[in-house]
Amino acid sequence: MVTAEQPNDLEQIKETDQKKFERWRKSLMYITGIGLTEKEKNEYKLKSENNVEEYQCRKCEKWRDKLLKRSPIVIFMLKSLEEAGCKIEKKHFKCLPCDNTRSGGFSPAHGILLCQNRFFSKGHAEDTMVHEMMHLYDHCRFKVDWNNCYHHACSEVRAASLSGDCRWTREIRRGFFGFTKQHQACVKRRAILSLQNNALCSAPGLAEKVVSEVFESCFNDTRPFDEIY
Template identity: 60%
Template sequence: MADPVETNDASPQEMKRFERWTKSLKYLTGLGMTEQERKEFRDQIDVQMEDHQCRQCEVWKKTLIKNNPPVRFMMDELHKIGKSVDEESFKCVPCDETRAGGFSPDEGIILCHNRLASKGRQEETMVHEMVHMYDNHKFKVNWTDLNHHACSEIRAASLSGDCRWTNEIRRGFYTFTKQHQACVKRRAILSVQQNPHCHSKEEAEQAVNSVFESCFADTRPFDEIY
């Protein structure tokens, strides 16, 4: 019987991994790759990253809806006022760098999968946008009115966990006196500035300042800021 012949043939899967590694090395070193190939490789990496981020957003969304207390609480409170929310109410999409999520009375809640680096950040974004949804359904918010918009932004920033001290440290803000209020006001102003009916930062500041005390004190549907 003939001796078995040893072979170094790699499997197709191993070859693909080797090819990806080789391309990555060429991209990092700049050797053996034309500018067009570099562009195509960057585009491929971008697509792969976007696909991964979208899948991660969907997985986190399902987990948070099923198990997360603040998310579950807001879904229950929305149901009490006649607004049903399910997985289809949240859309994972890519966004620009100015936002992590958004709410539209017509489209529902947007989760910017390329801006959500952790499940905790996604939780805060989902609760934030559900506060907007709650306000819209319960209080009939006129989103073209800057005072109405400012009030909902104040409540969402305050109640979602977005202004936790740990988040502020990460952003580079180290205020120890009235840190929460300062964060809520700052982030509400940034959001109102993006309203197409707002023409300046000063106009956004005026709207936020004019309603801050009453809207900050309104923690519905929470009993208090958690």
């Protein structure tokens, strides 16, 4: 038996199918870029980049918060910083996008930078947090002059050595395979690379010279740890 409602039902089904087709068509256009105007392409690119950036920021902040509460080495550094007169909190760790030359940073004026788009794991985020906290510790405990290449080099040696940044598994990931004094070699290399990013210490050969001169004394200074972590 045909009812009066059937034509309307068919129209609704047809309309629903048409909407599904339009959504599929637009999705395909955005994926392939075919059929989009330059304005639409730019808008889609911006939207995609913003979504990725928001996701990276949320992930970075989630890892940061968990590490501040549960990581033994991060908690130890928080306590050591407080004892050194530089108590810090979650708000002092900023998750922001960076270029591909770094995974974190420290500034006496702005605190600790965590590069949200550079972390490949929570362990990487942990090492980065401790690395930058070591710089803050040196700044508070030893009154580092960051315009002095020797001061800066010493802090870079200590941060690379004590943060976990040069553990064997991290070196394997970077493509460095070695067994004899691998840790020391990594610390020197990482310290030189960081020092070269200081405009005052970027003259050819200067970073290598300075790191070499301060290496032994700074490498052997494991404060606030009893030994290399």
